[in-house]
Amino acid sequence: MSTRTLDALDKRVLYALQREARRTSSNDIAASLDASASTVRNRIRNLESDGIVRGYHADVDYEAAGYQLYTLIVCTAPIPDRGKLAAAAAEVPGVVEVQEVMTGEANVLVRAVGIDGDDLSRIGEELDELGLRVSDEDLIRRTHRRPYSGFEE
CATH class of the missing domain: 1.10.10.10 (Winged helix-like DNA-binding domain superfamily/Winged helix DNA-binding domain)
Incomplete structure (x- = not known):
């Protein structure tokens, strides 16, 4: 591009x-x-x-929609495989967003919605089977967004 x-x-x-x-x-x-x-x-x-x-x-408010388990799953991927693994992670049922991070151990961030604890466990296991190492999982309370001020001029 x-x-x-x-x-x-x-x-x-x-x-x-x-x-x-x-x-x-x-x-x-x-x-x-x-x-x-x-x-x-x-x-x-x-x-x-x-x-x-x-x-x-x-921009879905998962909590308001009845899904209490909106989760950030922090993963590590080998650098040469990061893009391929991130794309594969996006296909896991329940995953709603995947971000590739350029530096550090935590170089793939996965946002997922689970129905219950078992569902979140399944998502983590599927990410692990793909070759991502899950290092942390955090429940997300709310996301705040705003437009990039550099476009405001």
């Missing part, structure tokens, strides 16, 4: 999308940026086709 330089309008469009992509139209963004809606739509299309905007995802 090639990188490109974002101009001020691209950054402000990204900021608006990060704040609330679901309830924000190109007309809303355009009005706040003093640009036309068609310009904003074209910018969004280009950001998507360039792989900068990779998707739009629901």
